[in-house]
Amino acid sequence: MKAKGAAHKFGDNVNTDDIIPAKFLNTTDPRELASHCMESLSADFAKNVKPGDIIVAGKHFGCGSSREHAPFSIKSAGVSCVIAETFARIFYRNSINIGLPILESVDAARGIEDGDEIEVDFKDGEIRNITTGKVYKSQKFPEFMQKLIAAGGLLNMLKMDNTR
Amino acid sequence: MPYTITEKILLAHSGKKAIAPDEFIDAKVDLALGNDITAPLAIKEFERLGAKKVFSKDKIALIPDHFTPNKDLKSANQCKILSEFAAKHRIRHYYEVGQMGIEHALLPELGLVLPGDLVIGADSHTCTYGALGAFSTGVGSTDLAAAMITGRCWFRVPKSMKFIYKGKLNKWVGGKDLILHTIGDIGVDGARYMAMEFTGDTIKSLCMDDRLAMCNMAIEAGAKNGVIEPDKITEDYVKSRWLLGISKKNKRKHKIYKSDKDAAYFDIREYNVAKMEPQVAAPHLPSNTKPVSAFKNVSVNQVVIGSCTNGRISDLRMTAKILKGKKVNSRVRVIVIPATQNIYLEALKEGLIETFLKAGAVVSTPTCGPCLGGHMGILGAGEIAIATTNRNFKGRMGDLESEIYLSNPAVAAASGIKGKIAHPDDVA
Numbered sequence: 001m002k003a004k005g006a007a008h009k010f011g012d013n014v015n016t017d018d019i020i021p022a023k024f025l026n027t028t029d030p031r032e033l034a035s036h037c038m039e040s041l042s043a044d045f046a047k048n049v050k051p052g053d054i055i056v057a058g059k060h061f062g063c064g065s066s067r068e069h070a071p072f073s074i075k076s077a078g079v080s081c082v083i084a085e086t087f088a089r090i091f092y093r094n095s096i097n098i099g100l101p102i103l104e105s106v107d108a109a110r111g112i113e114d115g116d117e118i119e120v121d122f123k124d125g126e127i128r129n130i131t132t133g134k135v136y137k138s139q140k141f142p143e144f145m146q147k148l149i150a151a152g153g154l155l156n157m158l159k160m161d162n163t164r
Numbered sequence: 165m166p167y168t169i170t171e172k173i174l175l176a177h178s179g180k181k182a183i184a185p186d187e188f189i190d191a192k193v194d195l196a197l198g199n200d201i202t203a204p205l206a207i208k209e210f211e212r213l214g215a216k217k218v219f220s221k222d223k224i225a226l227i228p229d230h231f232t233p234n235k236d237l238k239s240a241n242q243c244k245i246l247s248e249f250a251a252k253h254r255i256r257h258y259y260e261v262g263q264m265g266i267e268h269a270l271l272p273e274l275g276l277v278l279p280g281d282l283v284i285g286a287d288s289h290t291c292t293y294g295a296l297g298a299f300s301t302g303v304g305s306t307d308l309a310a311a312m313i314t315g316r317c318w319f320r321v322p323k324s325m326k327f328i329y330k331g332k333l334n335k336w337v338g339g340k341d342l343i344l345h346t347i348g349d350i351g352v353d354g355a356r357y358m359a360m361e362f363t364g365d366t367i368k369s370l371c372m373d374d375r376l377a378m379c380n381m382a383i384e385a386g387a388k389n390g391v392i393e394p395d396k397i398t399e400d401y402v403k404s405r406w407l408l409g410i411s412k413k414n415k416r417k418h419k420i421y422k423s424d425k426d427a428a429y430f431d432i433r434e435y436n437v438a439k440m441e442p443q444v445a446a447p448h449l450p451s452n453t454k455p456v457s458a459f460k461n462v463s464v465n466q467v468v469i470g471s472c473t474n475g476r477i478s479d480l481r482m483t484a485k486i487l488k489g490k491k492v493n494s495r496v497r498v499i500v501i502p503a504t505q506n507i508y509l510e511a512l513k514e515g516l517i518e519t520f521l522k523a524g525a526v527v528s529t530p531t532c533g534p535c536l537g538g539h540m541g542i543l544g545a546g547e548i549a550i551a552t553t554n555r556n557f558k559g560r561m562g563d564l565e566s567e568i569y570l571s572n573p574a575v576a577a578a579s580g581i582k583g584k585i586a587h588p589d590d591v592a
Contacts, residue, residue: 013352013353013449015557017536017537017555017557017558017559017560018557018558021537021559022201022230022536022537022538022560023537023538025201025230025231026200026201026231026235026236026238026239026241026242027238027242028204028205028208040558040559040564059353060352060353060356060386063352063353063386064288064555064557065287065288065536066202066285066286066287066288066290066302066303066304067201067202067304068202068205068286068304068305068306069201069205072205086353086356088353088356088386089356089357089386089388090288090302090303090304090383093303093304093307094303094304094305094306094307097304097306097307098304098306142186142188142320143188144188144318145188153306154306154307154310154318155209155212155213155306155309155310158213158310158313158314159213
């Protein structure tokens with residue numbers, strides 16, 4: 001499975017209020033949530049992001065609340081993948097649970113600039129910066145996580161387990 | 165094999181013979197919790213999967229607390245999803261407005277979480293219940309949906325960090341200050357993925373309300389859970405649940421776990437807190453902590469005393485101690501939010517509500533309200549609040565150009581009187 005798109009660069013400690021402000025949590029509509037994605041940090045992000053684009057961020061991405069609306073709004077906005085130096089734990093598990101691809105790579109997070117064209121190969125965790133020619137390797141997922149990702153999320157895996 | 169308290173509780177619920185940090189396990193949950201903003205997503209997924217029934221009608225808690233009493237049409241419809249699901253599946257622990265409270269104050273109060281329990285909640289501050297010697301952690305709506313069906317949840321076993329606190333606390337210094345100081349020391353990702361074990365003589369002297377406040381903010385250091393070993397204070401608290409006339413149907417056996425002497429810790433930190441001043445976290449991170457005396461001329465427009473961190477009876481008593489016979493600054497909105505109906509009633513009986521009103525503060529029904537910028541006290545552009553809440557990210561309580569300082573109730577109340585961030589001694 002591959003992803004390709006432009007990088008949207010953010011800093012450290014991007015929190016869940018940044019990703020989707022709490023005032024929008026009284027809806028579960030994907031289009032509405034997508035339209036407010038990253039609003040506090042970048043008013044134009046939701047308008048400018050193209051399907052396949054990639055978010056690249058620093059340390060502790062997604063810190064704060066457990067709101068699943070955060071990875072859900074990112075996924076609904078068409079973002080194909082989030083690359084960060086490190087992820088906050090609840091955001092990390094939520095992303096895997098709902099099938100939003102995330103990759104941990106300090107070098108990629110630091111090396112990629114806003115607007116760079118990026119290609120990601122999830123099978124071998126390789127991140128290719130087409131603009132600079134640099135190639136990065138991300139942290140390998142533990143086996144259990146690979147299972148979850150391959151199934152397309154927690155509920156899909158549950159469904160598969162039940163139909164066996 | 166020596167284990168930490170966290171490892172012991174996870175092991176006991178996993179059905180495995182042994183356990184180690186970084187391992188993935190599948191464990192039985194004693195309680196799965198959701199609220200009016202996280203449960204609707206979980207319920208949607210539950211139904212999309214075609215699930216017909218919940219794993220147990222007694223081990224799920226659905227609490228409408230964030231945007232209630234219904235703050236607008238959308239919130240009303242979200243709450244309807246909760247109440248209808250609860251009715252359909254005969255969920256025992258659904259509490260409507262009138263019985264509900266802020267979830268992390270309500271559940272311990274009702275005796276729904278006991279020592280040795282494994283609790284998951286679709287709310288990041290679910291780590292609060294570690295104060296009771298339980299393993300308790302925040303998860304997402306999909307985790308909640310899966311748990312409501314299977315009664316289980318997957319976990320990566322965390323490494324444990326030990327925090328030892330020594331020394332007798334000064335007047336006005338409590339659990340909130342200890343955790344603010346700790347997060348200030350290690351940073352908002354200083355305990356990322358770890359179990360934070362709070363121990364030492366100082367912790368042993370903390371009342372349960374203060375222990376709950378401390379564990380409540382473990383997530384603000386990135387932790388998986390916060391935990392305090394159960395002791396006599398824990399046992400007395402648990403016993404008192406039944407004596408308060410709270411539903412005996414919630415009574416069940418609990419299990420005491422303690423860390424083994426030679427259990428392995430990733431890191432051990434010691435703090436001597438005898439000289440600690442009340443702490444304040446400045447905008448825009450809970451780790452931006454300094455002693456209150458460092459803030460000389462920070463005017464405030466709003467004070468919020470409440471939340472799952474500091475909305476309990478001890479917090480209201482401390483607030484009343486400061487406000488009694490005084491008046492808040494006429495420019496400042498001081499909003500007090502008792503966290504549950506029982507706490508509100510107790511405060512009423514003790515004359516605290518009268519003290520608040522006479523001082524010019526306002527008192528709200530239990531709600532998370534302003535903490536996450538929902539309702540009951542939003543900040544306008546350029547406004548500054550000091551709050552007993554747990555997060556001060558940019559724009560959290562309102563406009564992106566507003567600012568939030570975090571503190572304990574005594575500092576918040578004193579600041580309400582002075583109109584600027586103040587040490588409680590300044591208004592004594």
